[in-house]
Amino acid sequence: xxxxxxxxxxxxxILLHLYHYGEVYARALARDLDISLSAVQxxxxxxxxxxxxxxxxxxxxxIYSFNKKxxxxxxxxxxxxxxxxxxxxxDKEHLFETRQRPRRSGKPVRGR
Numbered sequence: 718x719x720x721x722x723x724x725x726x727x728x729x730x731i732l733l734h735l736y737h738y739g740e741v742y743a744r745a746l747a748r749d750l751d752i753s754l755s756a757v758q759x760x761x762x763x764x765x766x767x768x769x770x771x772x773x774x775x776x777x778x779x780i781y782s783f784n785k786k787x788x789x790x791x792x793x794x795x796x797x798x799x800x801x802x803x804x805x806x807x808d809k810e811h812l813f814e815t816r817q818r819p820r821r822s823g824k825p826v827r828g829r
Contacts, residue, residue, distance in 0.1 A: 736797045740782040
C-alpha cells in the first residue's frame, strides 16, 4: 500500500526497514531488497531532502534514520506503523530476515 502512496516499491521498503530497524545503511538495504544500490541511494536522498530522514557518517558508512525533529516525521511514522502492524508474521520474517548487526550476548530479542 505504501508503494501506491509514494510511487515506488523501493520507497515503501525503505520506510518499512527504517521503522523496523531504527537505522539503516544503503548497501544493506540494496542487498536485503535485491535492488540496485543507486536506486536505494536516490530514494534515501529524496527522503533526506524532504527532511524526514537524516544521515550521519560512521567511519565510511552513511547511516540513515528518521528525523525526529521534522514535523512530517511523526505522521509519516504513524502511517508506516499502520502498514507494519497489518503485515503478517510471515511477511515480516521474509522482509526483515537479515540482521543488521550482531546481537550482544545475553541481550533479549526486541519485539515491536
